Amino acid sequence: MPNLTPEEYFAPFSQIIPNFAAFCSKLSATLPVHFRMNTLKAPVRETRLRLEQQGIALVKEDPLKLVYRAENISQPGHLLEFSLGHLHSQAFSSVLAAFALGPEPGEAVLDLCAAPGSKTSLIAQLMQNKGIIVANDRNPDRLIPLRANLKRLGVINALITRYPGQHFPRRFFFDRVLVDVPCSAEGTLRAGPNGTFRQSTWASQKLTRLQRDLLLVAFDLLKVGGTLVYSTCTYSPDENESTVQFLLKTRPAEIQPIEMDLPHSPGLEQWKDTSYDPSIKYCWRIYPHQIDTVGFFMARVVKGS
Numbered sequence: 001m002p003n004l005t006p007e008e009y010f011a012p013f014s015q016i017i018p019n020f021a022a023f024c025s026k027l028s029a030t031l032p033v034h035f036r037m038n039t040l041k042a043p044v045r046e047t048r049l050r051l052e053q054q055g056i057a058l059v060k061e062d063p064l065k066l067v068y069r070a071e072n073i074s075q076p077g078h079l080l081e082f083s084l085g086h087l088h089s090q091a092f093s094s095v096l097a098a099f100a101l102g103p104e105p106g107e108a109v110l111d112l113c114a115a116p117g118s119k120t121s122l123i124a125q126l127m128q129n130k131g132i133i134v135a136n137d138r139n140p141d142r143l144i145p146l147r148a149n150l151k152r153l154g155v156i157n158a159l160i161t162r163y164p165g166q167h168f169p170r171r172f173f174f175d176r177v178l179v180d181v182p183c184s185a186e187g188t189l190r191a192g193p194n195g196t197f198r199q200s201t202w203a204s205q206k207l208t209r210l211q212r213d214l215l216l217v218a219f220d221l222l223k224v225g226g227t228l229v230y231s232t233c234t235y236s237p238d239e240n241e242s243t244v245q246f247l248l249k250t251r252p253a254e255i256q257p258i259e260m261d262l263p264h265s266p267g268l269e270q271w272k273d274t275s276y277d278p279s280i281k282y283c284w285r286i287y288p289h290q291i292d293t294v295g296f297f298m299a300r301v302v303k304g305s
């Protein structure tokens with residue numbers, strides 16, 4: 001693949017990304033480190049103090065509790081507090097997907113594509129380890145870090161399964177389902193230390209079929225009235241709005257607004273010659289020049305009768 005600049009690589013999206021020049025320029029900056037404080041293991045105040053005593057500057061990402069941008073640190077995995085499970089290094093946008101799902105203590109939650117468990121462990125934290133989470137992933141190699149992360153972070157209400165999500169057994173129904181699908185990961189693309197823009201080698205078209213299958217099964221596994229979050233870390237409308245539109249056409253699904261006060265763009269109304277359902281505007285597109293994090297898409301869906 002030739003070495004393209006961000007402007008060249010993302011040119012097909014120049015009309016849909018607001019302030020395209022600012023977006024491209026942000027991709028030359030290094031991705032900040034974000035910590036999610038893990039109250040299953042330690043109070044936030046204690047973890048903050050321990051980090052600040054080591055000279056790590058923390059900036060709270062309001063209005064969310066638990067999330068801090070950490071400055072003066074390059075290898076968060078080397079911290080003792082990381083090994084102790086007092087914190088998890090996690091992209092800000094990844095945290096938002098678990099908050100948008102809104103799990104409550106005592107509920108039954110399915111995380112259909114869970115490894116390495118960043119969102120599963122936050123879901124457990126929001127549930128105060130009460131109720132049950134089924135953390136599923138089809139890739140056996142990724143179950144190793146999933147299991148390690150859940151253990152390190154003190155999660156005791158999750159069990160792990162290894163189904164291809166599209167064949168997950170329909171024997172039990174869930175209050176909430178997270179379907180954080182494999183995607184072309186364009187939202188993770190930033191310039192490396194030598195200034196070269198890293199290119200994605202994923203073939204987006206091959207993924208859209210799998211993403212639709214996973215989303216339909218995730219929806220079918222919800223109880224009536226239950227809530228689902230569909231998320232990707234990519235900008236491609238084919239993987240985002242078109243997938244959600246496919247769900248709306250085939251199932252009694254309703255898109256709900258995501259109640260958080262943070263900068264974002266609404267889901268698209270149109271892409272090429274396809275017009276989307278008006279409720280798709282309630283989906284969130286997160287661009288790095290709006291929130292300095294991995295680019296992201298999420299839809300909050302409720303199951304009607």
Ligand SMILES: C[S@@+](CC[C@H](N)C(=O)[O-])C[C@H]1O[C@@H](n2cnc3c(N)ncnc32)[C@H](O)[C@@H]1O
Pocket residue numbers: 094112113114115116117118119120136137138139142163164165166180181182183210
């Ligand atoms: C974006 S990652 C999930 C990240 C995870 N939710 C987190 O926050 O740590 C997508 C995951 O989907 C898994 N996956 C790929 N195909 C799958 C399938 N057919 N069924 C279930 N999981 C699948 C991959 O192994 C990968 O771990």
